[in-house]
Amino acid sequence: MLEKINLKAKIDRKMYKTQKEDLITRLGTLQRQAKSLGIPIMIIFEGWDAAGKGTLINELTVPLDPRSLIVYNGRRQLSDDEIKRPYLWRYWTKTPAKGQIVILDESYYKELINSKIDNNYKKQLMYQEANEFEKTLSDSGILIIKLFIHIGKKEQKKRFESLESHQETSWRVTKADWKQNKNYDEIIKKQDRALELTDNESAHWTVIEGNDHYFAIIKVMDTVARLIEEAVDQNKNTPEIELHSLITETDDPYRTPVLEGIDMTKTLDKEQYKSELKINQEKLKMLEYEIYRKRIPVVLGFEGWDAGGKGGAIKRLCENLDPRGYQVHPTAAPSAEDLAHNWLWRFWKNVPKNGHIAIFDRTWYGRVMVEPIEGFCTAADYNRAFSEINTFERQLTDGGAVVIKFWMNITKEEQEKRFKEREDNPYKQWKITNEDWRNREKWNQYTVAVDRMLLKTSTEKAPWVIVEGNDKLYARIKVIKSVIEAIEKKLNEK
Amino acid sequence: MLEKINLKAKIDRKMYKTQKEDLITRLGTLQRQAKSLGIPIMIIFEGWDAAGKGTLINELTVPLDPRSLIVYNGRRQLSDDEIKRPYLWRYWTKTPAKGQIVILDESYYKELINSKIDNNYKKQLMYQEANEFEKTLSDSGILIIKLFIHIGKKEQKKRFESLESHQETSWRVTKADWKQNKNYDEIIKKQDRALELTDNESAHWTVIEGNDHYFAIIKVMDTVARLIEEAVDQNKNTPEIELHSLITETDDPYRTPVLEGIDMTKTLDKEQYKSELKINQEKLKMLEYEIYRKRIPVVLGFEGWDAGGKGGAIKRLCENLDPRGYQVHPTAAPSAEDLAHNWLWRFWKNVPKNGHIAIFDRTWYGRVMVEPIEGFCTAADYNRAFSEINTFERQLTDGGAVVIKFWMNITKEEQEKRFKEREDNPYKQWKITNEDWRNREKWNQYTVAVDRMLLKTSTEKAPWVIVEGNDKLYARIKVIKSVIEAIEKKLNEK
Numbered sequence: 001m002l003e004k005i006n007l008k009a010k011i012d013r014k015m016y017k018t019q020k021e022d023l024i025t026r027l028g029t030l031q032r033q034a035k036s037l038g039i040p041i042m043i044i045f046e047g048w049d050a051a052g053k054g055t056l057i058n059e060l061t062v063p064l065d066p067r068s069l070i071v072y073n074g075r076r077q078l079s080d081d082e083i084k085r086p087y088l089w090r091y092w093t094k095t096p097a098k099g100q101i102v103i104l105d106e107s108y109y110k111e112l113i114n115s116k117i118d119n120n121y122k123k124q125l126m127y128q129e130a131n132e133f134e135k136t137l138s139d140s141g142i143l144i145i146k147l148f149i150h151i152g153k154k155e156q157k158k159r160f161e162s163l164e165s166h167q168e169t170s171w172r173v174t175k176a177d178w179k180q181n182k183n184y185d186e187i188i189k190k191q192d193r194a195l196e197l198t199d200n201e202s203a204h205w206t207v208i209e210g211n212d213h214y215f216a217i218i219k220v221m222d223t224v225a226r227l228i229e230e231a232v233d234q235n236k237n238t239p240e241i242e243l244h245s246l247i248t249e250t251d252d253p254y255r256t257p258v259l260e261g262i263d264m265t266k267t268l269d270k271e272q273y274k275s276e277l278k279i280n281q282e283k284l285k286m287l288e289y290e291i292y293r294k295r296i297p298v299v300l301g302f303e304g305w306d307a308g309g310k311g312g313a314i315k316r317l318c319e320n321l322d323p324r325g326y327q328v329h330p331t332a333a334p335s336a337e338d339l340a341h342n343w344l345w346r347f348w349k350n351v352p353k354n355g356h357i358a359i360f361d362r363t364w365y366g367r368v369m370v371e372p373i374e375g376f377c378t379a380a381d382y383n384r385a386f387s388e389i390n391t392f393e394r395q396l397t398d399g400g401a402v403v404i405k406f407w408m409n410i411t412k413e414e415q416e417k418r419f420k421e422r423e424d425n426p427y428k429q430w431k432i433t434n435e436d437w438r439n440r441e442k443w444n445q446y447t448v449a450v451d452r453m454l455l456k457t458s459t460e461k462a463p464w465v466i467v468e469g470n471d472k473l474y475a476r477i478k479v480i481k482s483v484i485e486a487i488e489k490k491l492n493e494k
Numbered sequence: 495m496l497e498k499i500n501l502k503a504k505i506d507r508k509m510y511k512t513q514k515e516d517l518i519t520r521l522g523t524l525q526r527q528a529k530s531l532g533i534p535i536m537i538i539f540e541g542w543d544a545a546g547k548g549t550l551i552n553e554l555t556v557p558l559d560p561r562s563l564i565v566y567n568g569r570r571q572l573s574d575d576e577i578k579r580p581y582l583w584r585y586w587t588k589t590p591a592k593g594q595i596v597i598l599d600e601s602y603y604k605e606l607i608n609s610k611i612d613n614n615y616k617k618q619l620m621y622q623e624a625n626e627f628e629k630t631l632s633d634s635g636i637l638i639i640k641l642f643i644h645i646g647k648k649e650q651k652k653r654f655e656s657l658e659s660h661q662e663t664s665w666r667v668t669k670a671d672w673k674q675n676k677n678y679d680e681i682i683k684k685q686d687r688a689l690e691l692t693d694n695e696s697a698h699w700t701v702i703e704g705n706d707h708y709f710a711i712i713k714v715m716d717t718v719a720r721l722i723e724e725a726v727d728q729n730k731n732t733p734e735i736e737l738h739s740l741i742t743e744t745d746d747p748y749r750t751p752v753l754e755g756i757d758m759t760k761t762l763d764k765e766q767y768k769s770e771l772k773i774n775q776e777k778l779k780m781l782e783y784e785i786y787r788k789r790i791p792v793v794l795g796f797e798g799w800d801a802g803g804k805g806g807a808i809k810r811l812c813e814n815l816d817p818r819g820y821q822v823h824p825t826a827a828p829s830a831e832d833l834a835h836n837w838l839w840r841f842w843k844n845v846p847k848n849g850h851i852a853i854f855d856r857t858w859y860g861r862v863m864v865e866p867i868e869g870f871c872t873a874a875d876y877n878r879a880f881s882e883i884n885t886f887e888r889q890l891t892d893g894g895a896v897v898i899k900f901w902m903n904i905t906k907e908e909q910e911k912r913f914k915e916r917e918d919n920p921y922k923q924w925k926i927t928n929e930d931w932r933n934r935e936k937w938n939q940y941t942v943a944v945d946r947m948l949l950k951t952s953t954e955k956a957p958w959v960i961v962e963g964n965d966k967l968y969a970r971i972k973v974i975k976s977v978i979e980a981i982e983k984k985l986n987e988k
Binding site for chain 1: 618
């Protein structure tokens with residue numbers, strides 16, 4: 001691709017001036033339109049050193065309203081928070097909200113090229129993850145614009161020399177820069193390969209011929225304008241989809257039931273509970289240090305029926321742990337900020353650092369339970385959600401994480417009993433609301449959704465553990481033991 | 495997934511009878527509807543041995559019109575034609591035409607589970623290819639229904655014993671069957687993993703609880719009916735897209751030109767041509783035997799301007815080759831049968847066997863040249879085509895093939911000269927039609943399309959070779975030398 005490109009593209013100064021004036025007006029208008037339609041835009045700048053990315057970004061941003069614009073510098077030193085998480089974390093957390101433009105001055109693409117990994121499988125995974133990332137964003141309506149600023153070997157050399165010759169700029173040219181120029185013919189093949197592997201349906205690359213700086217400025221501005229225009233047009237022409245519940249009780253008479261096969265009679269007597277609790281909490285505490293030492297991240301998700309015992313189980317799980325090693329993330333209804341981002345954004349934010357435990361009290365599985373039942377998402381969103389979830393969790397386990405999801409299961413009768421107890425107990429009244437009773441009326445719809453969820457998202461590396469929860473004591477021990485078992489299995493892998 | 499499934503699902507005989515009568519009528523009606531809408535349907539049956547796949551397929555097909563139905567048995571011995579081609583070839587050639595139902599009684603899925611490959615990278619590639627295959631088919635409107643017939647370990651054992659106890663059926667139980675039953679608990683994990691890795695957005699799995707045969711029959715029929723119904727509804731509600739040319743001359747003023755950078759003055763004098771031709775044709779002939787011996791398939795694609803010299807170059811390329819080792823596939827306008835299939839079907843059919851050379855005179859690149867220019871495909875088709883092409887070619891190179899594409903380039907002036915020569919020469923008049931002159935009027939549109947095509951589909955493993963074709967002698971030698979070089983590079987890899 002790159003080697004075939006003719007770098008002689010030029011524009012004369014007069015043309016440059018008129019074109020640029022036009023583009024400044026156009027970009028300003030388009031940004032306002034995109035903002036009012038709530039289109040999030042992510043623009044990635046990549047390319048050779050000294051290709052002029054910095055200046056091009058400056059030129060592009062001149063006509064844009066800075067209040068809905070963020071530029072991230074990808075060349076800075078990574079923070080500890082970033083180094084200790086999957087490499088996509090730092091990009092997930094920077095994804096644009098509705099109406100926002102985010103510019104990445106170098107990104108994962110640069111990391112892919114520079115990566116020293118020579119294991120085919122791992123390398124392919126990294127590329128796969130980048131493409132999956134872009135697909136997930138694009139599917140949720142984020143416009144991704146990828147620009148590669150290309151200059152020739154001679155041009156690059158000339159620029160380095162010119163920078164070096166001026167006292168104020170000479171510090172900018174490093175040994176690594178000269179090395180890139182020296183190995184240009186080799187590196188161009190790597191760049192090419194990376195462009196090839198990441199030019200996907202969701203986000204195509206545009207190569208900007210950068211030898212003539214004026215041409216490059218116009219082409220960058222024009223490309224961005226054209227792609228925003230397309231997105232604006234498309235967005236205007238997409239009919240609003242009317243939302244409605246996607247799951248009916250009689251959804252499918254021959255569906256595969258999972259919950260109905262669970263033995264709900266399991267119990268544990270109090271004495272045994274006490275001793276098991278003590279032993280296993282101790283064990284888990286030791287393992288908490290062990291995973292810290294080995295830098296293994298652990299992700300535990302809790303879902304279940306209302307009053308299914310999530311809170312109690314989480315409490316016993318953490319009771320004895322070192323609080324520096326874990327964090328509980330309660331998941332409530334999404335905030336306005338959450339809703340302005342891709343739906344997975346708020347969960348990616350809380351992905352644990354290596355060596356830490358993240359406990360999610362309710363999780364991303366709302367996307368395939370409450371959302372389709374209440375009609376908060378489209379049928380297409382719901383259909384995509386299963387692979388989006390499996391991809392998300394696979395990316396975590398690919399990154400070395402232990403991932404388990406718990407389904408705290410109780411019977412409908414047991415739920416009624418617990419609801420009533422809560423109403424009668426002044427200390428627990430806060431735990432029960434009218435919404436709980438309303439959700440209970442949808443028990444059968446939830447059963448359909450949960451059965452499907454358990455079937456579609458229980459994977460080898462990120463399994464569901466179904467907890468027979470009618471007896472709270474049994475349930476709590478099963479949760480702790482399952483966590484211990486999963487961590488021990490992971491430690492034995494190493 | 496499988497391990498969580500409760501296999502107690504049952505249906506009583508009375509219910510079975512009424513349901514089945516309903517389903518027979520429904521399926522018949524739906525097949526007619528799908529046929530009249532031109533929806534192609536591919537149904538895959540997988541599952542345990544003795545799960546009853548054969549009977550289930552028979553039951554399903556009873557109400558269907560056999561004239562638009564084909565059942566393929568995946569358990570037969572593979573033919574030589576199949577063994578010597580990429581494993582997806584045998585499925586590509588079986589994909590349904592519009593209005594047709596194809597049932598695969600076991601498929602690539604079974605191959606994936608049984609595959610002995612333990613190289614992570616290669617295994618992942620196989621799964622990736624299966625998912626890519628289904629995506630490409632589904633994107634072009636093929637409905638894919640995947641059914642996994644699940645039975646328990648005990649049930650399987652019972653069935654094997656019952657089969658063995660009757661003289662007429664005892665031959666059906668093999669040692670491999672008993673081995674599967676013995677290792678059931680291990681194999682179920684493999685099956686699970688395969689289901690997990692192939693449950694994609696384009697084609698979800700439905701697990702059929704097979705312990706109760708009557709239940710399984712009803713669930714299979716109901717699932718197929720429901721999914722066809724959905725496809726019919728969706729198809730009815732999709733507005734017809736009006737086709738129009740997708741590429742205008744002024745498509746993008748800042749597009750990246752490729753063709754204009756080519757040095758069109760290259761020539762070769764006649765003496766040198768003669769000697770180079772002789773030497774290189776000899777060399778290529780030796781290499782033809784070498785690739786046959788090493789079982790390397792070679793795919794050569796020829797595209798270029800009308801009168802660009804494709805025919806002459808192909809002639810000199812093959813002149814001295816052993817005709818048993820190569821085949822030339824001319825690509826004309828697609829036939830009705832071609833149009834009834836996914837657009838890549840007709841090219842997949844001609845993928846060469848290992849050790850053979852396939853030469854395509856015009857290729858799958860019509861999809862990104864004549865089709866968008868003449869308005870024969872939708873914008874979505876065109877946008878998808880680039881990744882579909884790259885995926886197709888990557889699957890060939892992953893399978894060990896040498897893939898090169900030649901762009902035979904001439905200037906507009908040279909083309910005019912050649913057209914006129916053809917008109918004046920009674921032996922060549924057949925080569926020039928009014929259509930050629932009409933295409934010539936679209937030179938600028940073609941330039942835009944070709945530049946984009948060269949940029950987006952020149953990959954490391956399947957590169958474009960741009961041939962400076964104004965001098966025919968130079969062009970022919972460049973083609974032969976490029977083929978030699980690519981084959982030699984491949985041979986050195988091994």
